[in-house]
Amino acid sequence: YILASRRKQTRSKDQILYQYQYRIEKIADKDEITKTMNMKDEVWKELKENVKALKEPKNILLLGCLGTGKSSFINTMITALTGKYDLYADVGAGTKHTTTRLHRIPREEYWNPVNEVDKTLNLPAFIDIIGLDAQLSSPQDEESVNSIIMNLVIDGKLSEDCDLLDFGKELKKGKRMKKSHVDKIFAVDIIVVVMSAENLDIPQTLFDEIYKEANVKNKKIPVFAVLTNMDKCTLSKNEVEEMKTQICKSINIAADKLLLCSNYQSNQRPTPEIDIILLEFLAKMCSPCFKAVTLKKIEYEDLYLKRWALLGGIIFLIIALLVMNLH
Ligand SMILES: Nc1nc2c(ncn2[C@@H]2O[C@H](COP(=O)(O)OP(=O)(O)OP(=O)(O)O)[C@@H](O)[C@H]2O)c(=O)[nH]1
Numbered sequence: 260y261i262l263a264s265r266r267k268q269t270r271s272k273d274q275i276l277y278q279y280q281y282r283i284e285k286i287a288d289k290d291e292i293t294k295t296m297n298m299k300d301e302v303w304k305e306l307k308e309n310v311k312a313l314k315e316p317k318n319i320l321l322l323g324c325l326g327t328g329k330s331s332f333i334n335t336m337i338t339a340l341t342g343k344y345d346l347y348a349d350v351g352a353g354t355k356h357t358t359t360r361l362h363r364i365p366r367e368e369y370w371n372p373v374n375e376v377d378k379t380l381n382l383p384a385f386i387d388i389i390g391l392d393a394q395l396s397s398p399q400d401e402e403s404v405n406s407i408i409m410n411l412v413i414d415g416k417l418s419e420d421c422d423l424l425d426f427g428k429e430l431k432k433g434k435r436m437k438k439s440h441v442d443k444i445f446a447v448d449i450i451v452v453v454m455s456a457e458n459l460d461i462p463q464t465l466f467d468e469i470y471k472e473a474n475v476k477n478k479k480i481p482v483f484a485v486l487t488n489m490d491k492c493t494l495s496k497n498e499v500e501e502m503k504t505q506i507c508k509s510i511n512i513a514a515d516k517l518l519l520c521s522n523y524q525s526n527q528r529p530t531p532e533i534d535i536i537l538l539e540f541l542a543k544m545c546s547p548c549f550k551a552v553t554l555k556k557i558e559y560e561d562l563y564l565k566r567w568a569l570l571g572g573i574i575f576l577i578i579a580l581l582v583m584n585l586h
């Protein structure tokens with residue numbers, strides 16, 4: 260009897276201890292969840308403030324080589340916004356071109372909240388294009404196939420669904436597009452350069468061309484970068500830091516404009532922790548501070564013409580004086 264009652268006592272003590280521990284864990288979990296939810300609310304607040312300050316939704320263009328995860332990143336970002344994964348942009352296996360057309364995904368295609376006020380939020384449109392072939396970039400050629408395609412897309416001179424695979428082939432043969440009008444709805448406001456952690460060879464010549472398109476030609480466009488496939492990355496923490504510095508230098512962007520991410524896959528549930536990081540990045544891209552500007556080129560005096568005009572004037576004056584003297 261004594262033994263049985265002792266066993267009963269220890270069991271009940273254990274039970275109490277277990278329940279106590281369980282309750283503490285529960286409280287910690289609850290605190291953690293509340294903290295995460297509050298952070299998500301904060302990020303949403305920032306995103307809403309930024310998009311409310313915009314006159315119209317921004318066009319975000321994804322640029323990068325074949326299979327780097329451009330389309331997957333669009334789907335990932337939309338998942339973070341809506342809470343539901345869907346194939347808004349076509350995703351392939353990364354071995355052959357999957358996106359072969361100019362595909363613009365406007366807010367209306369993915370954004371349908373219950374709240375009427377939220378419906379009008381100026382959330383961005385994403386522009387997905389063909390993976391650029393780094394071999395088609397050349398340091399000597401001002402008009403490389405990649406430069407021509409990027410320039411036309413950035414200016415809004417290519418229309419929805421235009422066949423970029425075919426266009427690239429024809430440009431390679433030396434053909435050039437007839438003059439086309441600018442469609443303001445397609446003009447690019449933000450460029451996102453996409454690289455994959457699976458292949459860390461930096462296509463420097465292509466990145467130099469992107470730099471020129473975004474800074475030197477006729478426009479100044481804010482550039483951001485995304486390194487996808489971080490779930491497949493085997494580098495150490497220090498190596499990752501070094502790689503981040505290298506990527507930023509090669510694209511010429513500040514460190515806070517680079518996002519390291521693992522894109523959501525179709526069978527994956529979105530998590531608030533990842534959503535927060537993605538939405539924070541989107542809020543930054545949607546900030547009214549980052550806007551595309553058309554560069555006003557300065558007009559110069561034609562000094563050569565001016566000198567000739569002056570010389571002509573003097574000669575005319577001398578001849579006139581001579582003629583007057585003769586008379
Ligand atoms: N594990 C993992 N797979 C990814 C990630 N991003 C993309 N992928 C996979 O990589 C493959 C290519 O992805 P896409 O999104 O089609 O790449 P893309 O850059 O749009 O390709 P193109 O349009 O052909 O240039 C797909 O199988 C994706 O599922 C990532 O972050 N992690």
Ligand SMILES: [Mg+2]
Nearest residue numbers: 329330357358
């Ligand atoms: Mg694609």
